[in-house]
Amino acid sequence: MSAPSPAAILFDLDDTLIDSAHAAHAGAIAWHQEIGAPGTPDPERWRSIEIAWYKRFERGEATYLGQRIGRVREYLNAPDLPEEEALELLQRFYPHYLAATTAFPDAPSALERARRTGATVGIFTNGGFEMQFRKMKHAGIAHPWLKVFAAVELGHPKPQPQAYTKVAQLLGTSNITMVGDNLENDVLAPLQAGWQAVYLQRPGAPQAPAGVVGVGTLDELF
Numbered sequence: 111m112s113a114p115s116p117a118a119i120l121f122d123l124d125d126t127l128i129d130s131a132h133a134a135h136a137g138a139i140a141w142h143q144e145i146g147a148p149g150t151p152d153p154e155r156w157r158s159i160e161i162a163w164y165k166r167f168e169r170g171e172a173t174y175l176g177q178r179i180g181r182v183r184e185y186l187n188a189p190d191l192p193e194e195e196a197l198e199l200l201q202r203f204y205p206h207y208l209a210a211t212t213a214f215p216d217a218p219s220a221l222e223r224a225r226r227t228g229a230t231v232g233i234f235t236n237g238g239f240e241m242q243f244r245k246m247k248h249a250g251i252a253h254p255w256l257k258v259f260a261a262v263e264l265g266h267p268k269p270q271p272q273a274y275t276k277v278a279q280l281l282g283t284s285n286i287t288m289v290g291d292n293l294e295n296d297v298l299a300p301l302q303a304g305w306q307a308v309y310l311q312r313p314g315a316p317q318a319p320a321g322v323v324g325v326g327t328l329d330e331l332f
């Protein structure tokens with residue numbers, strides 16, 4: 111990397127360090143069957159509903175709980191499903207999702223290399239701390255030396271500017287390099303905040319725009 115040596119290196123979690131798309135796919139099939147939902151499991155539809163609701167949360171149009179409820183109601187075509195029931199049903203998704211959660215093969219070594227640069231290394235993720243930490247543990251990357259910044263506890267998700275301000279305050283520096291698979295959240299918004307950023311372009315992801323530092327694998331970093 112040509113950027114100056116960062117004081118902190120932050121990685122996005124989902125689809126950067128852990129293969130969330132795969133876990134969600136496997137989780138959706140098992141969950142659909144377990145709860146006896148009508149029709150055949152449709153993991154692609156589950157995934158696109160999840161992404162759309164998460165975007166609403168990121169734009170501040172839905173609360174964290176609201177997007178959870180909305181996902182279940184939409185997938186089950188049950189707009190009047192009581193909130194409690196939707197949340198209870200979603201709770202039954204997570205064991206399946208967690209069981210299928212793995213780190214990408216390039217993730218553990220990238221974290222180690224980042225640590226050896228002497229920078230503070232952490233995770234900056236748009237989930238809630240408890241769930242994200244459980245996923246990290248299951249994937250074998252919950253190192254005690256990793257700082258974890260989770261949107262729910264921060265009070266602002268990426269790409270809202272306050273999220274980056276808050277993290278920089280907590281780290282005591284803006285000399286931060288963010289690494290992630292989401293162009294908006296992990297690259298463009300961090301650059302706007304005065305950080306450095308690296309776009310991880312996993313297979314099938316959109317091309318990096320001109321001027322953005324992009325890598326095809328975490329093996330290319332540090």
Ligand SMILES: [Mg+2]
Nearest residue numbers: 122124125291
């Ligand atoms: Mg991601």
